[in-house]
Amino acid sequence: MSKWNQRRISIDIESDYDPLTSIPMLEAGYIDEVKARQRITAAFDTQNCKNITIIDPYLLERDVKTILELFATQSERNITVITFLNKLKDGDAKSSDKVTTATIVKNIVDDLTKKGIFTSFEVIVTSFEFHDRFFFCTDEGKDGLLVSSGGSLSMFLTKYSGLVRITNRTFRRTLLQFIEHAKENGKLLSDYIVEWS
């Protein structure tokens, strides 16, 4: 095969490549999850996203650090996390354990708010279980960058978990509907703590 043909083939392969639609650990030359995480940061920063919704049934103390690393690269951002506060091992029922997690997360989030790292950081605890994980830019007038993540924040981009960029508008509208549903049927962290402690 001539060099030009080889080049053409490699361009064809590259032109279909999207770092946000991939199983990073399977990529040739994959370095580590830090590099993989930077893809998400870069995508949201490039579009100058200001309103970001993170949908993840699990949320642990350490996940706030991951959120910071992903999104504290630009100021004046409004972060909303929709979660069921699932625990890694046990407890899909509301338990005192979940309230403990909620209280710790609330303290960490209050600290961040006090320091003005994000304009707002809202955590909504849903009244129903859910499964899928997403990062969603809900800015108006932008193309609604939406990434589905195979893994939770706590195991982010490990264990061969994949990322998929979703461009389908019907699905984006459905997800906005889900966010509304979660807000209507969910509770802010502070209210959740009061109710269950």
Next chain:
Amino acid sequence: MKNFEEMQVDVEAGRHVKPGSEFYMPPNENDRVSAFIDLIKYRAFASATRALDDQFLHDFNLLSVEQRAVLAGLDKLYLIPAALIADLAIKGVKQWISSPITILNEMASAIAISNGDINSVDKSDKSILYRYFVNSKIESKDAPSFSNEEFLQYTLNRLLTEERVIFTWIVQNLILLVEHAHMDPCLHCEFFIGLFEKSNYIQGELGVLFKVAISKTPSLFETLANARLSIDPFTKQTNFSLWLQDSAKFKYIATLRTIAGVVETDQVKKFDKKFELFNEMNKFDRGAL
């Protein structure tokens, strides 16, 4: 009740933890102070005391601070450090900040950094000051503490070379130092060009930082104008995403051209010509303009 030696053996063997318990463990294993800062920030105390064996915790609380510090140094899971830090934080850091016991000194520094208590930090230790700089948003009254040239060289070099997220507050800290003349951009051209080349996009605080730096040191514009950018037609054909990214950076440099003090040198004229040519070549391209 076990004696201190037995407790040390238990910690080394990991027997101080309840089997199957979940707890927060900081990721920075090579950097103890950063790990301690994470323990404080992410409230590791609660999960650590839940995870520690009840009898061990009881015995541990009867030990002196110095003995507890020895056990903390042995604990690879960071449960004992989490418990000890919480205790030191309540008692106040002043007495431990200059402790000859390294781990106590590091814990006290981590507490001071987390509390934004610059007066308690050992300012002669540039690595501690660096951790303060990357972990806190600096107030203007504290800015002089960061103006030491040796510290700046050390910090800027680490920011460029370390695999770390450049958080908004770090850039805000740099803006503050430049604005208040605690950092002369002229002496740190390498950092600015390095940061520019390292950043895939220039937006928000980063955009403000370069603007402020060029306002203070207009000659920096020439340095940025010489940055390596792939805005040629060949890259446009073969690696469009890189071309798009670099074109945005090139156009960002053009926005700095009108800053007062940017003199029309040969280099600047060359940039103007390049920008004109770039616009001409891509005038039908919506993505670039």
